[in-house]
Amino acid sequence: MTFPFLQLLFNSLIIGSIYALVAVGFSLIYSTNRFMHFAHGASVVIAGYALFTFFHLLHLHLIISILLTLAITMSIGYLMHLCIYKPLQQRKSSTVILLISSIALLILAENLILLFYGADVKSIGLIPPRTGISIGDANITVLQIFLIVISVILLIFLYLFLRHTRLGRNLRAVADNKELAAIMGLNTSRLLAFSFVIGSLLAGIAGILIGLEQNLNPMMGTSLMIKGFSGAVIGGIFSVPGSILGSYIVGGAENFGTWYLPSGYKDAITFTLLFLFLLFKPAGLFGMEKGVKA
């Protein structure tokens, strides 16, 4: 069998897009709030199951189900910030405490889903348009193309929003220097909350796209979070374009790697890549190592 380059490329782009949506939200929250919000993975899985509930169980219209799902993920991101992280930060808890509580939140969310929905995989049941495009031996469905296009458009929008709007600039300012931002009159606590809302919205969209394309299982949040995190670190955790690139690299490494290795090594490939970057380029591809100037 010849090396199915195109098919592997398609697969890499599909999963890379999902990782990128997770990674940029994580990176946005990390760079403004300065701690690892691993419960970001919970937002993804909650979105998947919320869509399943509204669309499959309650038979609501797809668009309405999606809008409700997005509203729920944004609220959950905001509430995690408001009820858990913010009080901890006000008590001057260390980032380790925040990290541990974020992992606890992720485990809690996944287990609540396990409790209510059971361990078996769920399918949204949207009849996927089977007809796809065949280029040589490679196949890609319309839904998969849609998934890639939506992700890329959103990622470009996010980039333009951060670069060219006042609100985006203020978010970057808070990420850069929170104390100075406060002195310049920016409402830092509102901007921190806002980054949670935007980040969780992106996680929610990732959850919806997965729900439309693949099956759902309660533990998928953790696995996606790890992949998104790896993508963000590889690309440079403070950089949105870096996180996007890193996520596609992770997607590519997994898919091309498992052509040579058994597919069970997927996660091992990601982790090897992650360790290599942490050892030799800890700031990531787009990270800048700059001296501190007064």
Place this chain on the structure above:
Amino acid sequence: MLQITHLQAGYGELQILQGIDLEVKADEIVALIGPNGAGKSTVLKSIFNITTITQGQIIFKGKNITGLPTYELLKLGVSFVPQGKINFGELTVQENLELGAGMRDKAIIQKNLERVYHQFPALRERKEQLAFSLSGGQQQMLALGRALMQSPSLLLLDEPSLGLSPKLQVELFQMLVKLKQEEGLSLLMVEQNAKKAIEIADRTYLLEDGKVALQGGKEILSHKKIKEVYLGGR
């Protein structure tokens, strides 16, 4: 313009200022000097409500501004250039300046931007550069420029000469005097360079252990205390 009466403030349980009385009049440069830990920066931070104020009052243009949120202070015309990381390194020079103007409308921002670029031509040449790539002197200019974008009437400066070469320090102090004369700005600055500070200031306060130990005009340069402790003239 600014009157501080019997200010006691600090950080949490730790009280630094033990009752400070201080005044800045219109069109005046006032310097705060003193040893490390005397509470010089704490005075500025208290005006900007970043400390815990336990007693005392801060009056600006007849209005009690004690504990007012930052955006209110900026609106009233008080700007603050802190110490340390004084710019947004990952933002461009122009973004740094625009951010200084807050939520004003575009026309006013543009006008202020032109004024600042006129004042600091080096910034105009580098307006698309990321701020962290500027030299120390340019960084200080950018921070000043950003504070001026608010069109303040009172500017608080925390050790503006820190980390600058002697030549740049001279330039900076000239710039501050010029700002006072041309823009009618009042300045309250903390300085570790006691001699230079007293020379350009209209009045100087010497702080020790959270109290005002000495105050006066340029004549305090020859005061025994200043000579002995700060100018090495034993």
